[in-house]
Amino acid sequence: DWTLSIWCFVIQTIKFLIRRKPVVCCCFQNIKQDCQQKGGSLAVMDSQQKQSYFENFLGDGRCPIGALLYRPLDFCYTLNTIRRARYGIIKQDCKNKGASLAAVESQQKQSYFELFLAERPYSRICIAGEEKVYNTWTLDDGTPLTYFNWYYNEPDHLDQKCLEIYINDEWFDIECINNDPCVYVCEIKSI
Secondary structure, eight states, rough: GGGGSSSSSOOOHHHHHHHHOOOOOTOOOOOOHHHHTTTEEEEEOOOOHHHHHHHHHSSOOOOTTTOEEGGGGGGGEEEESSSOOOOHHHHHHHTTTTOOOOOOOOOOHHHHHHHTTOOSSSSSSSEEEEETTTTTEEOSSBBOOOOBBBBBTTTOOOOOOOEEEOOOOEEEEOBBOSSEEEEEEEEOOOO
């Protein structure tokens, strides 16, 4: 799974990681085999960098099973892909997970998206925000977007009412139904 390309871990190991054991328990043969099948191995907590990674990204029960936690911004998320960007379908998928399509509301979140999605399988990232009134971008609940990271000459308003992160990790307005594949993040409120 591309989202876990650095260290292989599964949800059953979280309780061991949270307790800061020096080595994730290796006696779980089924977990060990699962990691090996994915081309990885169980994570060994042998550096401060790994410790920090696991503390920041694995929840302490604040995220639903299968979701990751980014502690500095206190949000849980799942990563997803779709072969043809259909924002209605994307939003419904997130809703089915008890989540919403993630919005990028700050430079800090923009930087995080650039970092954790650097090795994404598709170059486009579908994000929340819609232009319902000319040059006014809002979330589904009506909250106005105030942070933008537009690419040169964007938005171009050519009947393009949705948002994506694309070239140079900058923003483009795009059609809400298009044939381009994208990665999208479903954001879940932490518990």
